[in-house]
Amino acid sequence: MLKFRRPLRTFCCWSRRMCFRLEDGILLCIRRHRKECVGLLHPLSALFLLSLIGFTFVYDLWFVLPLLTDPQGIWHKLNWLLGIYVVFNILANWWLGFTSNTTVGSLPPKRQHPEAGEAHLWHYCTTCQKLVPPRSWHCRLCNDCILKRDHHCTFLGNCVGHNNQRYFLGFLFHLTLGTGQALVYNAMLSWKHNAFLVSDPLFLVAHDYRDDPLLDWKITVGSIFKLNFLLFLVPLGMFILQMVMVSRNSTCYLIMDRSYDVGWRRNFEMVLGRRRFWTFFSATIASPLPNDGTKWICKQNV
Numbered sequence: 001m002l003k004f005r006r007p008l009r010t011f012c013c014w015s016r017r018m019c020f021r022l023e024d025g026i027l028l029c030i031r032r033h034r035k036e037c038v039g040l041l042h043p044l045s046a047l048f049l050l051s052l053i054g055f056t057f058v059y060d061l062w063f064v065l066p067l068l069t070d071p072q073g074i075w076h077k078l079n080w081l082l083g084i085y086v087v088f089n090i091l092a093n094w095w096l097g098f099t100s101n102t103t104v105g106s107l108p109p110k111r112q113h114p115e116a117g118e119a120h121l122w123h124y125c126t127t128c129q130k131l132v133p134p135r136s137w138h139c140r141l142c143n144d145c146i147l148k149r150d151h152h153c154t155f156l157g158n159c160v161g162h163n164n165q166r167y168f169l170g171f172l173f174h175l176t177l178g179t180g181q182a183l184v185y186n187a188m189l190s191w192k193h194n195a196f197l198v199s200d201p202l203f204l205v206a207h208d209y210r211d212d213p214l215l216d217w218k219i220t221v222g223s224i225f226k227l228n229f230l231l232f233l234v235p236l237g238m239f240i241l242q243m244v245m246v247s248r249n250s251t252c253y254l255i256m257d258r259s260y261d262v263g264w265r266r267n268f269e270m271v272l273g274r275r276r277f278w279t280f281f282s283a284t285i286a287s288p289l290p291n292d293g294t295k296w297i298c299k300q301n302v
């Protein structure tokens, strides 16, 4: 046993060194080829998401729903309406979040500089070489300073910040709603055909299903249900995380910082605007934000 210890330790050190080198290499590559990375990453993420939305929409509304409800009945039509409403809001929030300019440069020229007595609250960005407002941080991928930066979202193709966090929340909310709606259909279909377990490889080994003429169909239906369940959990988890962050007026950039928490009502208003939760009904509802992203009230000053 002892004679293996030294080669094992050498291998561990070597693999750790290789991991660090790989990480450094990836970071260096991003720094040197920022434009190429962004140009590749954003369209690929968008294509992946569009394919998933398109597949779920066609499969669940065209294929699964007629097997569960009467195609001429009111329930069928209502489910179709809900599906169209959800997809419209996913795409509208996505588009508005992508096209929103949330950089410091989006401010009127007068507000891009601190007012008298404000300079001590602003900080210097060494990359942009200028003073930027509190809670603004530089994004390497956007190559700009972002107002109240939360994080860079590759699916949104933009940084999530002061001007577009409302759309990001709406995007996640409707993704959760859409995958939840599909999950109900897929669960009902799997239940109807007893396909929950059949797609499990262990179950297939233990039981002889060779004579079942619907075996392939059951495996497909059961597997899509399981995939759908995972796809429901991802936006749900992200939506819950974002709601917690917004309710405390903190950001993913500084996750533990609660110094701007001025009560959940005002915190939500600072992100969703004056119409607050009504914005979840439609991405097109106008809801002006109470501040321009340069002035923040600290908790101790409330």
Ligand SMILES: [Zn+2]
Pocket (backbone or CB within 6 Å): 125, 126, 127, 128, 129, 137, 138, 139, 143, 144, 145
């Ligand atoms: Zn900067």
Ligand SMILES: [Zn+2]
Pocket (backbone or CB within 6 Å): 139, 140, 141, 142, 143, 151, 152, 153, 158, 159, 160
């Ligand atoms: Zn960014």
